Amino acid sequence: MLKTTDLTFQYPGGGPFRFPDLEVTPGKSLLILGESGCGKTTLLHLLAGLLRPASGKVMIDGNDLGAMSSTQGDRFRGQHIGLVYQKAYFVEALSVLDNLLVSPFSLKKERATEVAHRLGIGGLLHKLPARLSVGEQQRASIARAVMNQPKLLLADEPTSALDHRNCSVVIGLLQEAAAANNAALVIVTHDDRLKSEVPDRIELERITAQTVN
Amino acid sequence: MIGKIAWKNILHKPLSTALSVSLLMFSVGIITLLLLMQHQLEQKFQNDLRDIDLVVGAKGSPLQLVLSAVYHLDAPTGNIKLAEARTVMENPMVEQAVPLAYGDSYRSYRILGTSEDYFKKYDAQVSEGRLFSKNMEAVLGANVAEASGLNLGETFVGTHGEAAQGHVHDEHPYTVVGVLEKTNTVLDNLVLTNVESVWQVHEEHHHHDDENHLADDPHATRLDFDHDHPDHDHDHDHDHDHSNEVITADSMELTAVLLKYKNRLTMLNMPRIINDQTNMMAVLPALEINRLFYMLGIGATTLKLIAGGIMLMSGFSVFFVLYSRLRERRYELALLRSVGYRPVQLFRLLLLEGLLLTGLGYLLGVILSRLALMLLNQQAASDFHIKFIGNFIAAEGWLFVLTLAVGAIAALLPAWKAMQVDVSTSLSEG
Numbered sequence A: 001m002l003k004t005t006d007l008t009f010q011y012p013g014g015g016p017f018r019f020p021d022l023e024v025t026p027g028k029s030l031l032i033l034g035e036s037g038c039g040k041t042t043l044l045h046l047l048a049g050l051l052r053p054a055s056g057k058v059m060i061d062g063n064d065l066g067a068m069s070s071t072q073g074d075r076f077r078g079q080h081i082g083l084v085y086q087k088a089y090f091v092e093a094l095s096v097l098d099n100l101l102v103s104p105f106s107l108k109k110e111r112a113t114e115v116a117h118r119l120g121i122g123g124l125l126h127k128l129p130a131r132l133s134v135g136e137q138q139r140a141s142i143a144r145a146v147m148n149q150p151k152l153l154l155a156d157e158p159t160s161a162l163d164h165r166n167c168s169v170v171i172g173l174l175q176e177a178a179a180a181n182n183a184a185l186v187i188v189t190h191d192d193r194l195k196s197e198v199p200d201r202i203e204l205e206r207i208t209a210q211t212v213n
Numbered sequence B: 001m002i003g004k005i006a007w008k009n010i011l012h013k014p015l016s017t018a019l020s021v022s023l024l025m026f027s028v029g030i031i032t033l034l035l036l037m038q039h040q041l042e043q044k045f046q047n048d049l050r051d052i053d054l055v056v057g058a059k060g061s062p063l064q065l066v067l068s069a070v071y072h073l074d075a076p077t078g079n080i081k082l083a084e085a086r087t088v089m090e091n092p093m094v095e096q097a098v099p100l101a102y103g104d105s106y107r108s109y110r111i112l113g114t115s116e117d118y119f120k121k122y123d124a125q126v127s128e129g130r131l132f133s134k135n136m137e138a139v140l141g142a143n144v145a146e147a148s149g150l151n152l153g154e155t156f157v158g159t160h161g162e163a164a165q166g167h168v169h170d171e172h173p174y175t176v177v178g179v180l181e182k183t184n185t186v187l188d189n190l191v192l193t194n195v196e197s198v199w200q201v202h203e204e205h206h207h208h209d210d211e212n213h214l215a216d217d218p219h220a221t222r223l224d225f226d227h228d229h230p231d232h233d234h235d236h237d238h239d240h241d242h243s244n245e246v247i248t249a250d251s252m253e254l255t256a257v258l259l260k261y262k263n264r265l266t267m268l269n270m271p272r273i274i275n276d277q278t279n280m281m282a283v284l285p286a287l288e289i290n291r292l293f294y295m296l297g298i299g300a301t302t303l304k305l306i307a308g309g310i311m312l313m314s315g316f317s318v319f320f321v322l323y324s325r326l327r328e329r330r331y332e333l334a335l336l337r338s339v340g341y342r343p344v345q346l347f348r349l350l351l352l353e354g355l356l357l358t359g360l361g362y363l364l365g366v367i368l369s370r371l372a373l374m375l376l377n378q379q380a381a382s383d384f385h386i387k388f389i390g391n392f393i394a395a396e397g398w399l400f401v402l403t404l405a406v407g408a409i410a411a412l413l414p415a416w417k418a419m420q421v422d423v424s425t426s427l428s429e430g
Helices: A040-048 A070-080 A096-100 A109-118 A134-146 A164-180 A192-196 B002-012 B014-049 B062-069 B082-089 B116-121 B142-148 B195-212 B270-277 B285-338 B343-384 B394-419 B423-427
Strands: A002-010 A016-018 A029-033 A055-060 A081-084 A152-156 A184-189 A201-203 B054-058 B094-106 B109-114 B126-129 B137-140 B174-180 B190-194 B256-261 B280-283
Touching: A002 A040, A029 A040, A029 A164, A029 A192, A040 A081, A040 A152, A040 A184, A040 B423, A070 A081, A081 A134, A096 A109, A096 A134, A109 A134, A109 A164, A134 A152, A134 A164, A152 A164, A164 A184, A164 A192, B002 B014, B002 B343, B014 B285, B014 B343, B014 B394, B054 B062, B054 B270, B062 B256, B062 B280, B062 B285, B082 B094, B082 B256, B082 B280, B094 B116, B094 B195, B109 B116, B109 B142, B109 B195, B137 B142, B142 B174, B174 B190, B190 B195, B270 B280, B280 B285, B285 B343, B285 B394, B285 B423, B343 B394
Parallel strands: A029 A184, A029 A201, A081 A152, A152 A184, B109 B190, B137 B174
Antiparallel strands: A002 A016, A002 A055, B054 B256, B054 B280, B094 B109, B094 B256, B126 B174, B137 B190
16 A cells, blocks of 8 residues: 655756645555646656655555665566556567566566456557557556556556547556556546546645646 | 567667668678688698698799699699709708609699609598509599599590690590598699609600691790690600600609708708709798788788778667667666666666677678688689688687677667666656
């Protein structure tokens, strides 16, 4: 489970961000809403350990991200955190299957086929990611994020590029995937369509004028 | 997984990969081919040189004398008088003197009149039959036997000169009495007989010529070394039985003599004395061959420099391919970081791609050099009786290391940049 306390962050030459304390228990979802520039992605990257906070703590399942070395941080993220981005990023040259298995922490091929089937992309495993539709790409991203059965699943604007139908399908899939892996799910978005899909939510206020996102 | 990503990545951009790989293929191919040929030529020349300290022959080009008398690659410089040659051959400081008399050729293989010492020099053993003991008996080198299909007891006639079609000495057939085991020396490509047989064929031939071409300009034949006997006593016995005759008349001629000294140090003056005081020329073969390789080396070095230039270009192309793709690849590099790869692993990924590109080029280059060698063999085998083999040589190993070094250096900066990718910034660019 995830718990943050007194998180702040400061970009070089930019104003400080101060984030509200969060707490998400396994199997639960939290929606973080906010306008562009209020630090949503920054917060998400702090939770993932991709950025280090100026102050405050991120605790995941009793592990303090801030206390880890960068090597330990990379390892912890690779093993316990799944990330879904606004845009679906892939290793272009690899098939969808190999993209699911791309982690340096050995994953099983059976797991990949199982996850892909559950997300409805079982028949696309041997295609190159660029040949998939946007919706299929987003499913493949979710599949990759849950491959290692993460404790924490983080999604950054997962629906902004999707139409209404795909939007609710993808959110449904995310929640389902999180529940199936007993992971805590955090979604940051400015997409108001999601309000109806996720009951627990926090609104971030715009603190500085600086555009981050 | 890093290996798989690297491999898939270079396959994913086939055109730029093909450019880098083919540049390397050509440079490695050229260098390898040169290395192979140089290595084998030097080995062959050193092997054939044996313990020959001095070559004595007619005055002319020293290199030509060595090439013709030791390696049988060139036409001889002319003939020397037996009487004069004897003064050198019988010198007490000479341990071994092998006389060589060039006869005709059989199917472009040279017929050489010599003594038994010549076989000993090259440690040649007969695989079938025996060495010659009488006039007009011939021993075939291994390649000649194989190419001609001649068996023991069969006869053949020489063709005048080295050309495939020349005057055929029908009236003087040689009988095959022996076949040599393969020695990997010049002997493999020679038909060997005694000196007297060569004299016998040509003595008769002269009379024959003189009788039939009396009207010819006598100087016309002077151009031909085998016929060039201006001082030859044409009057001596025409009608004797040639079969078992030993001709020792001092007016007879040899083409060259291969000398081995008893002690090299005491013989330092010998070449100078021969060159100054006789009509013959004495040449140190080792010296001439070194000179030849030096001259060949200049050409080979030029080619190697060109190939090195191509390799440098291929290094740049590897650099450009890797570096120019970094911008479009920063998302996937950031992605790899976010799923748990360390920066040093991304460094390794790019380095591996550089090594794969150059390694692939090396592999294809080595294959190319072997193909070129096969083609060259088809051309050169009949002309020079040299067959190059595609054995891996140590220098190729060093070339492999060099090639990989080019790949590694070219990949260094892109790999360093890949390590520096800002994960958070790259992944938040929508």
